[in-house]
Amino acid sequence: VQMTQSPSYLAASPGESVSISCKASKSISNNLAWYQEKPGKANKLLIHSGSTLQSGTPSRFSGSGSGTDFTLTIRSLESEDFAVYYCQQYNEYPLTFGSGTKLEIK
Amino acid sequence: EVQLVESGGGLVQPGRSLKLSCVASGFTFSNYGMNWIRQAPGKGLEWVAYISSGSSYIYYAETVKGRFTISRDNAKNTLYLQMTSLRSEDTALYYCARHRTMGIVYWGQGVMVTVSS
Numbered sequence: 001v002q003m004t005q006s007p008s009y010l011a012a013s014p015g016e017s018v019s020i021s022c023k024a025s026k027s028i029s030n031n032l033a034w035y036q037e038k039p040g041k042a043n044k045l046l047i048h049s050g051s052t053l054q055s056g057t058p059s060r061f062s063g064s065g066s067g068t069d070f071t072l073t074i075r076s077l078e079s080e081d082f083a084v085y086y087c088q089q090y091n092e093y094p095l096t097f098g099s100g101t102k103l104e105i106k
Numbered sequence: 107e108v109q110l111v112e113s114g115g116g117l118v119q120p121g122r123s124l125k126l127s128c129v130a131s132g133f134t135f136s137n138y139g140m141n142w143i144r145q146a147p148g149k150g151l152e153w154v155a156y157i158s159s160g161s162s163y164i165y166y167a168e169t170v171k172g173r174f175t176i177s178r179d180n181a182k183n184t185l186y187l188q189m190t191s192l193r194s195e196d197t198a199l200y201y202c203a204r205h206r207t208m209g210i211v212y213w214g215q216g217v218m219v220t221v222s223s
Contacts, residue, residue: 031208033208033209033210035151035209035210037151042212042213042214042215043151043201043210043213045209045210045211047209048208048209049208052208054209054211086150086151088151088209088210090207090208090209093156093165094153094165094166094167094168095141095153095156096153097150097151097152097153098150099150100150100151
């Protein structure tokens with residue numbers, strides 16, 4: 001399953017809201033996870049099952065979608081949210097990731 | 107506390123072999139499937155291989171199938187990745203990660219493999 005993530009780069013200001021899209025090449029039901037990558041830190045699982053917040057994920061993060069189209073939305077951006085985000089499908093092997101979205105401060 | 111500590115990386119010439127290890131602690135290793143995931147410099151994440159808790163199920167990415175072998179020793183709480191016929195495109199930071207059906211929670215810090223002459 002190919003995962004097409006967009007945009008690859010996003011610039012926003014603290015307090016703003018942003019959305020990241022992830023499209024699967026075929027239906028993956030809701031078997032999708034979102035991760036956050038920050039330098040020097042372990043990758044962090046934010047959301048699984050398309051929209052379920054992993055324990056510890058702030059409520060300003062939300063996920064939506066099923067089938068082939070998914071969206072990660074971050075509301076009221078905080079400084080700690082500027083990072084790289086990846087989607088990943090776990091509906092079937094091989095597990096596949098999106099190409100990543102780098103979220104930078106404007 | 108769950109800990110995954112990789113080792114065995116380094117600089118290796120194209121065509122040669124290398125074996126990575128990942129020592130797990132803080133959980134019952136024999137109860138969990140495990141993955142290797144890699145990230146080439148400046149690139150995104152690429153899943154490499156999976157092994158089930160009892161080694162009954164093993165899957166590989168097409169890019170490494172036939173060259174890499176994933177294995178585990180539950181008595182030693184250790185996951186392995188034997189890499190042969192290495193290519194420059196195998197250069198990456200290799201992570202071991204504890205499998206979970208709904209997304210991966212625990213990742214190691216990664217070990218760097220550089221394939222270059």
